[in-house]
Amino acid sequence: MARIIGTLSTSHIPAIGNAIAKGLQNEPYWKPFFDSWPPVREWLAREKPDVVVFFYNDHGLNFFLDKMPTFAVGACAEYVSEDEGWGIPTIPSVRGEPKLSWQIINGIVEDGFDPVMCQEMAVDHAITNPLLLMFPDAKWPVTIVPIAINSIQHPLPGPKRCFDLGRAVGKAIEAWPEDKKVLLIGSGGLSHQLDGSRAGFINKAFDTECLEAMVSGVEPLTKYSALDVVEKAGAQGVELMCWIAARAAMQGDVKELHRTYHIPISNTASAVQLLSHSRAAETAKAA
Amino acid sequence: MAREIEGTTIFEGGQAMKGYQLNKMCFSFNDPENRKAFLADQAAYMDKYKLTKEQRDALASGSVLKMIEAGGNAYYLAKLAGILGLGVQDIGAQQTGMTVEAFKQKLLDQARQ
Numbered sequence: 001m002a003r004i005i006g007t008l009s010t011s012h013i014p015a016i017g018n019a020i021a022k023g024l025q026n027e028p029y030w031k032p033f034f035d036s037w038p039p040v041r042e043w044l045a046r047e048k049p050d051v052v053v054f055f056y057n058d059h060g061l062n063f064f065l066d067k068m069p070t071f072a073v074g075a076c077a078e079y080v081s082e083d084e085g086w087g088i089p090t091i092p093s094v095r096g097e098p099k100l101s102w103q104i105i106n107g108i109v110e111d112g113f114d115p116v117m118c119q120e121m122a123v124d125h126a127i128t129n130p131l132l133l134m135f136p137d138a139k140w141p142v143t144i145v146p147i148a149i150n151s152i153q154h155p156l157p158g159p160k161r162c163f164d165l166g167r168a169v170g171k172a173i174e175a176w177p178e179d180k181k182v183l184l185i186g187s188g189g190l191s192h193q194l195d196g197s198r199a200g201f202i203n204k205a206f207d208t209e210c211l212e213a214m215v216s217g218v219e220p221l222t223k224y225s226a227l228d229v230v231e232k233a234g235a236q237g238v239e240l241m242c243w244i245a246a247r248a249a250m251q252g253d254v255k256e257l258h259r260t261y262h263i264p265i266s267n268t269a270s271a272v273q274l275l276s277h278s279r280a281a282e283t284a285k286a287a
Numbered sequence: 288m289a290r291e292i293e294g295t296t297i298f299e300g301g302q303a304m305k306g307y308q309l310n311k312m313c314f315s316f317n318d319p320e321n322r323k324a325f326l327a328d329q330a331a332y333m334d335k336y337k338l339t340k341e342q343r344d345a346l347a348s349g350s351v352l353k354m355i356e357a358g359g360n361a362y363y364l365a366k367l368a369g370i371l372g373l374g375v376q377d378i379g380a381q382q383t384g385m386t387v388e389a390f391k392q393k394l395l396d397q398a399r400q
Contacts, residue, residue, distance in 0.1 A: 199379040
């Protein structure tokens with residue numbers, strides 16, 4: 001049976017892609033963020049995930065307002081990184097894991113969700129930056145399944161709905177009969193706002209509350225509405241939903257292995273958090 | 288009644304309908320050929336996408352707040368900002384009425400909250 005080995009959550013700020021392309025990792029501005037990655041890469045090299053399931057938000061590359069899905073699941077053999085319009089270098093295409101995609105789609109529909117199902121999907125910096133941070137040589141040793149959560153067009157799905165989505169996805173992954181190790185990614189955040197006269201808004205206290213909840217369990221965050229999250233985390237801080245969904249997919253023992261929180265990168269409070277997951281305790285209880 | 292959040296426009300149905308043409312034009316900028324065509328003849332490109340007068344005036348003014356008022360969405364407007372060579376700090380400074388230096392300092396100061 002497939003096993004969820006952990007959740008890696010990370011900011012995906014476009015400027016990260018440009019910093020990588022220009023080799024700025026050791027510049028004083030960038031070092032605090034990039035220094036968080038060597039220990040994460042050591043863990044990846046040791047644990048060797050087979051598949052990475054991304055909870056992410058599309059930034060107007062694959063989806064437009066003509067048809068804007070609340071949730072969309074990729075079921076493609078390959079995902080192409082495309083020009084986003086403002087200069088982030090594209091990356092080599094990534095192989096998909098269609099069998100797991102359909103396992104997830106079947107599972108979450110059974111559990112009351114109505115995802116859009118995609119057999120062609122261009123992926124943007126929300127996928128490409130985390131991949132490059134994990135595997136800087138751009139030789140992907142993993143396949144991926146992208147799950148997009150609408151963060152553009154209100155009404156947005158709120159923390160409770162995204163928590164339930166995460167639960168359903170986790171259940172579907174663990175019911176997948178393949179003997180594969182699955183890593184989850186919550187892509188985005190933390191607090192930031194690009195638009196409006198409140199641009200530049202960052203909320204360290206709320207981010208800290210969320211980072212703590214990622215360790216102990218994100219259920220308490222479900223008391224907030226999507227608009228509460230806009231107010232507390234900023235207009236684009238709603239990417240927090242991706243973190244909530246990823247964490248909610250893990251119901252066994254969770255241990256925090258790494259955390260970096262650094263203000264600012266670009267206009268964003270950046271964060272990287274690695275959580276490992278095992279079902280050992282539950283198995284022991286059952287026996 | 289819609290909920291008010293200080294300094295923030297919630298991109299709900301009304302805004303999405305109002306800004307549809309402007310955002311559609313910005314979405315087209317994912318294609319480098321379209322970016323070139325826009326730069327070559329902005330008026331003709333805006334005609335092609337049927338921008339409203341308010342949207343054209345907002346673009347002509349260069350004011351991001353006006354573009355948002357005209358229905359522009361941050362994620363799509365970002366592609367326009369890219370064409371115009373504006374970074375997120377430039378845009379942040381403009382919207383908050385600060386210098387870019389002061390805006391960057393504001394970001395740094397929030398690390399010490």
